Amino acid sequence: MEDLRNLFPVTKTHTYLNTASAGLVSTKLVQWRSEHDKKLLQQGSIFRDTHRAILDGVCDQVCNFFSASKHEVALVPNFSFGFNTLLEGIPEGKKVLLLSHDYPSINWAFEHRDFNVCYAEVDENLEQNIEVAVARHKPDIFAFSIVQYLNGIKIDFNFLKQLKAYHPDLLLVADGTQYLGTEPFNFTESAIDVLGGSCYKWMLSGYGNGVFMVKEAVQHSIHPSTIGFNSANGIFSARESIPFMKRFEPGHQDTLTYGSLGQSIRFLEEFGADKISEKLQLLCGKAKEAFIEKGILDLASARRENFSTIFNITGDENLFQKLKNENIICSQRGKGLRVGFHIYNTEEDLHKLLCVL
Structure with missing residues (x-):
C-alpha cells in the first residue's frame, strides 16, 4: 500500500x-500526459493523425471495464454535456421522477425544460419512497444519482431491477459520477437504460473526460439533434447516417484527456x-x-x-x-x-x- x-x-x-x-x-498518469504532449510538440499533425485509433482504443477500454457494447458508448467531456445532449432528444412534456436535493446538473436540466416533474425524498427509506412515487405519479422517466453527492446514500441495484421488472417502460437514467470506479459495474446486466458520469472523481482520470452509455433498446425513442463533422467521422456523405452515440461526439476530441481516461482504466484494472x-x-x-x-x-x-x-x-x-x-x-x-x-x-x-x- x-x-x-x-x-x-x-x-x-x-x-x-x-x-x-x-x-x-497519479504520477504515472502525469508522466503519460507529459509523453503525450511531447509527441504533439515534436510531431504536430503527424501525431494528431493517429487520434482515431487512440480514441477507439479508449472506447474499447470503457466497454470492457463497464461491460457495455461499443455501439452503446460515447466519450464526453463531462456528465452535464452528455446529459443535456440526451435531454434535447427527449420530447418535452414527459413526466419525470427526480430525487429531492439530487445533484443540480440532474435536476436543473429537467426543471429548466418543459417536463412534468415530480419528486421522491432521499432518506433511509429511499427505495420505498421511489416505489410510492412511481405508483402515484406514473412517470415516463426516473433520473437519479447512483450515489447521492450530499450524504453518500447509494441506491439499491436489486431494487432497480425489481422496479424495471414491474415498470418495463420506465426509462432509468443514472448519474454515476460519484460511483464509477468504486466497484465492478456491468452496464449490460444492470436495469439502468442510460448511464453517464464525469471521470475526474473516483475514476482518477483528471478533468475533461467522461462516459455516456445508452442501451440499444431505448435508442430508438431518443432523438438528439446535436451534430458535427466528427459525428460523421469526418465523412461528408455520412451526414444522414450518423450512429446514435456519435450524436454525443460532435466535435474534435482531445487525445490527452480521453487518453488519460484510458490510462486510469488500465491502472484500476491492474489494481483489480x-x-x-x-x-x-x-x-x-x-x-x-x-x-x-x-x-x-x-x-x-x-x-x-x-x-x-x-x-x-x-x-x-x-x-x-x-x-x-x-x-x-x-x-x-x-x-x-x-x-x-x-x-x-x-x-x-x-x-x-x-x-x-
Whole structure:
C-alpha cells in the first residue's frame, strides 16, 4: 500500500478525504500526459493523425471495464454535456421522477425544460419512497444519482431491477459520477437504460473526460439533434447516417484527456475492480461504525444497511477549519462535512480523522 501512496504525493502531506470533490491523479498518469504532449510538440499533425485509433482504443477500454457494447458508448467531456445532449432528444412534456436535493446538473436540466416533474425524498427509506412515487405519479422517466453527492446514500441495484421488472417502460437514467470506479459495474446486466458520469472523481482520470452509455433498446425513442463533422467521422456523405452515440461526439476530441481516461482504466484494472471494492467496503465499513459510535453520521445514512464511499458527518465552519489546519482535506456539504475514502486511503487516515474529531 505504501507503493500505491507513492503514486499520489498529496497523501504524503495531507489526509486526503476529498475524492468526492476531486479525485487525485497519479504520477504515472502525469508522466503519460507529459509523453503525450511531447509527441504533439515534436510531431504536430503527424501525431494528431493517429487520434482515431487512440480514441477507439479508449472506447474499447470503457466497454470492457463497464461491460457495455461499443455501439452503446460515447466519450464526453463531462456528465452535464452528455446529459443535456440526451435531454434535447427527449420530447418535452414527459413526466419525470427526480430525487429531492439530487445533484443540480440532474435536476436543473429537467426543471429548466418543459417536463412534468415530480419528486421522491432521499432518506433511509429511499427505495420505498421511489416505489410510492412511481405508483402515484406514473412517470415516463426516473433520473437519479447512483450515489447521492450530499450524504453518500447509494441506491439499491436489486431494487432497480425489481422496479424495471414491474415498470418495463420506465426509462432509468443514472448519474454515476460519484460511483464509477468504486466497484465492478456491468452496464449490460444492470436495469439502468442510460448511464453517464464525469471521470475526474473516483475514476482518477483528471478533468475533461467522461462516459455516456445508452442501451440499444431505448435508442430508438431518443432523438438528439446535436451534430458535427466528427459525428460523421469526418465523412461528408455520412451526414444522414450518423450512429446514435456519435450524436454525443460532435466535435474534435482531445487525445490527452480521453487518453488519460484510458490510462486510469488500465491502472484500476491492474489494481483489480474486485480488490478495489473489497478494500473500500472494509475501510468504509469501519468508518461508518466509528461515525455511528460517535453519533456524528447523518441518520439517513446510519439507518441504511448498504453504504458507499461517501459520508456526511456533523460539523460546522469551525470544525472544517480545524480539519484544514490538521491537513485533513474534506468538503462542506449540506449541514455537515463530507468525507470520502478511495484506494489511496488507509485506516491511518481514518484514525487521524477520528482523533481530531
